[in-house]
Ligand SMILES: CC/C=C\C/C=C\C/C=C\C/C=C\CC/C=C/C(=O)SCCNC(=O)CCNC(=O)[C@H](O)C(C)(C)COP(=O)(O)OP(=O)(O)OC[C@H]1O[C@@H](n2cnc3c(N)ncnc32)[C@H](O)[C@@H]1OP(=O)(O)O
């Protein structure tokens with residue numbers, strides 16, 4: 109536009125090396141270079157334009173997504189992109205598509221649950237996209253309760269086949285992404301039945317559509333489930349409905365790493381836990397945590413830049429009004445979200461490590477860390493997606509009226525993001541899994557079994573149950589030991605209180621149901637402790653770059669003290685801290701906001717998002733918001749004509765009629 113950087117003064121205030129922070133954010137120099145190169149490539153390519161999405165009808169929108177996915181694949185092949193680069197390209201194209209499920213769930217399900225032989229047969233086809241797959245688990249009647257799924261896979265020893273069938277309306281597959289219009293195959297979850305016996309839910313590779321003309325194969329009824337929340341948004345995805353009428357598949361299409369059915373129809377279980385059938389969900393939950401930091405940082409980047417541009421009230425002697433970012437209330441809403449974005453980034457990095465570690469152990473039949481990996485992925489998926497969905501909406505409000513415009517990028521980001529609180533496990537259902545894990549850990553404390561990993565803090569249970577914080581001045585809250593002790597004792601005391609209350613029930617399951625709201629709060633406290641402690645651990649690493657460590661320390665303290673303030677009811681009622689100490693934490697938080705304020709723009713610049721990816725006039729890099737908003741308004745299709753279509757039918761007759769009434 110005018111070529112001026114309207115945020116230049118803000119950028120000049122930064123007290124740290126932004127380029128070094130970009131590398132910390134990306135995870136490594138290599139990751140930064142890949143991300144930077146691919147994001148620019150996508151931004152520069154008109155084939156990946158996305159600003160017209162909210163205006164398109166469903167058919168047009170969907171066709172456009174098909175075009176982009178095919179074009180993305182063409183570019184991946186032409187440019188010989190590596191797997192890492194291709195994944196980055198899909199990420200920066202920023203449009204939910206069937207490819208997310210193909211690469212994100214179908215391929216991992218075969219890798220995780222297929223035998224070597226099955227992997228050799230199916231993966232090359234999937235890698236070349238000669239087949240396109242989805243993940244068909246959820247049904248109309250059951251999503252959370254996987255054991256309640258009704259689709260059946262009955263072994264027929266006569267033909268050496270499974271017969272896949274949908275016995276009821278509620279057994280219809282419902283929701284799988286990519287299923288509605290695109291997938292040729294699916295990993296379909298169904299109850300395995302051999303010789304009249306039900307062996308529970310297992311995964312099967314089922315071909316759904318012809319590879320010749322894309323028509324559904326005999327016995328298959330398939331379609332899209334309809335429009336979802338928001339314009340554009342997740343409607344680029346063909347979430348589907350699917351029914352089977354006695355569809356036959358060869359026996360070797362049951363994913364047989366965990367259990368097998370022999371030619372004679374004998375059911376056999378390997379010595380791996382049956383929970384590995386759920387392994388794909390553990391994998392995806394882990395990626396969702398990393399994705400939460402991307403979505404939240406994007407919203408925060410928009411809200412922070414706009415808060416520095418926007419001025420309201422406070423003009424002195426005819427001078428400029430105050431930047432809204434200087435209001436303490438704005439900082440108190442915005443900076444904890446900025447800190448959360450960094451916190452989720454680092455816990456996401458750690459969770460990726462944990463997942464890799466558990467996968468390597470599984471290869472050598474060491475299943476000992478699987479329960480913890482399940483609890484961590486489930487809990488962190490839940491806590492980070494809830495905070496991110498709420499955070500995106502808060503960023504919209506932080507941008508005032510303009511945040512409600514589609515051109516702010518925030519409505520679409522919110523609409524695309526909110527289902528993350530539901531998919532891959534409803535957040536409450538997942539927290540209840542964490543609570544079960546915690547109750548088990550507490551119940552084993554007396555047995556001499558040492559808690560390990562993320563529950564190792566419970567090893568000092570006597571201390572944590574009676575310790576009192578020794579914070580006396582606001583600055584004392586800057587000590588990692590003070591923060592950790594408060595968070596550990598809060599989490600431990602909440603879990604122990606639940607465990608004690610559970611003993612009052614003769615039926616433990618009844619007790620668990622009755623106390624479930626308290627159990628969820630205990631699970632949240634445990635997960636928040638993990639996030640805080642992983643941020644603190646990150647700060648123990650070597651962090652190069654002028655001033656970078658200081659900024660991260662400030663953000664870590666903001667994240668922890670904001671949580672402490674928000675959940676002070678927990679900390680006070682469990683006696684971990686006093687009212688005076690809670691108030692000191694709040695004093696410290698205010699001074700941390702002042703420390704972050706001059707660095708705020710640079711801290712969001714460190715995300716290194718292109719204007720294309722942000723898709724937001726309010727968040728544009730140069731801060732030249734008003735001319736861009738004004739120009740964009742005139743491009744709205746409603747402004748194609750000065751007098752709107754429909755004037756002669758609906759406005760003119762009304763005005764004429766009112767004129768007659770007025771004359772009377
Ligand atoms: C547009 C986006 C673009 C890019 C985004 C980038 C990244 C994001 C990537 C992808 C996102 C994109 C699209 C989303 C696609 C969405 C897909 C889906 O939603 S797939 C369907 C997911 N469904 C669920 O998550 C269902 C939730 N339910 C369950 O997981 C389980 O049934 C439940 C955990 C509730 C367990 O139920 P329950 O009946 O109590 O237990 P069960 O008897 O089955 O098992 C008991 C035993 O097993 C342990 N356990 C349970 N789950 C696991 C597991 N996964 N791993 C290991 N162990 C497990 C459980 O703790 C218990 O153990 P104990 O007996 O107590 O020891």
Ligand SMILES: Cc1cc2nc3c(=O)[nH]c(=O)nc-3n(C[C@H](O)[C@H](O)[C@H](O)COP(=O)(O)OP(=O)(O)OC[C@H]3O[C@@H](n4cnc5c(N)ncnc54)[C@H](O)[C@@H]3O)c2cc1C
Pocket residue numbers: 209243244245246249250251252253282283284285342347527530531532533534535536537540
């Ligand atoms: C956009 C989107 C994409 C999806 N993609 C796929 C896909 O590709 N493949 C696939 O298989 N599935 C997919 N799903 C389905 C998704 O995994 C399920 O919707 C999800 O697991 C939640 O299950 P549900 O719908 O059965 O919710 P329900 O379990 O019916 O939840 C309804 C309410 O009941 C509560 N509740 C349920 N059980 C309990 C309990 N035990 N205790 C306390 N409260 C409880 C929940 O907290 C919630 O408030 C997708 C869903 C969405 C929204």
